[in-house]
């Protein structure tokens with residue numbers, strides 16, 4: 718089985734694949750303080766609970782937009798899975814062109830989303846990942862990354878509002894029934910959620926205008942479902958887009974990666 722990890726600023730999303738089939742998936746919060754050993758024990762518990770063995774994993778791919786967690790996670794894979802993981806970054810084969818001033822600066826999650834979305838839906842399309850930040854990635858007909866937009870995330874904006882205004886509470890992110898709200902909580906919910914939906918729809922319209930043709934719009938991320946219900950431009954929600962992209966990227970790099978790291982497997986087998 719292939720194990721895939723997407724390390725985001727808020728959450729780490731993981732999945733196991735048997736061929737192209739997603740078997741199990743988990744979401745744990747990103748904790749910059751946790752060590753490789755602590756993540757190892759977490760993995761051990763998750764695997765045990767699902768009745769799967771860590772030794773069933775034959776390959777691992779990691780994408781991260783949190784640089785200080787890469788080394789602990791790589792060490793965790795080596796120590797607890799006896800596997801040298803493939804890390805999404807410069808040097809791996811994406812199979813797509815990256816139209817960006819500095820391609821190394823593109824968040825690994827965005828590359829992964831583009832690969833996953835193009836493989837699943839074909840281009841041209843816009844991928845919206847609604848997370849700590851909300852990213853819009855534009856993909857052309859050939860599957861190339863054409864650039865995009867980075868906006869503050871919903872939770873991030875809501876947190877900023879509640880932390881800055883003394884009388885405003887932390888609220889639950891659910892849409893209120895009306896727009897003319899008569900209490901603080903609903904007023905904030907309306908402003909944050911409908912404001913955010915409007916922002917998404919406006920950015921999509923501008924992208925379509927600039928790109929000059931119709932494009933599919935696929936949303937992913939923790940809050941995608943709720944936003945998509947209110948949005949006029951989102952065509953589809955796919956919670957597993959990042960996992961799909963990681964699986965596809967591993968396939969594109971498997972041969973070269975396994976050639977370089979066959980030692981890991983062989984050592985483990987003889988050491989058991």
Ligand SMILES: Nc1ncnc2c1ncn2[C@@H]1O[C@H](COP(=O)(O)OP(=O)(O)OP(=O)(O)O)[C@@H](O)[C@H]1O
Nearest residue numbers: 725726727728847848849872873889890938939940
């Ligand atoms: N119901 C909610 N109420 C308030 N804030 C929320 C809620 N759900 C999520 N958030 C906040 O929204 C942000 C994004 O969370 P989400 O679960 O969408 O993360 P994600 O898609 O895994 O993002 P990333 O990939 O950046 O880790 C976080 O800062 C989180 O604390």
Ligand SMILES: CC(C)(CO)[C@@H](O)C(=O)NCCC(=O)O
Nearest residue numbers: 782822823824826827850852867
């Ligand atoms: C925008 C985020 C934080 C979204 O997770 C991530 O993709 C990132 O850190 N990107 C680097 C900047 C860029 O993509 O241009």
Ligand SMILES: [K+]
Nearest residue numbers: 725826846848
């Ligand atoms: K993400």
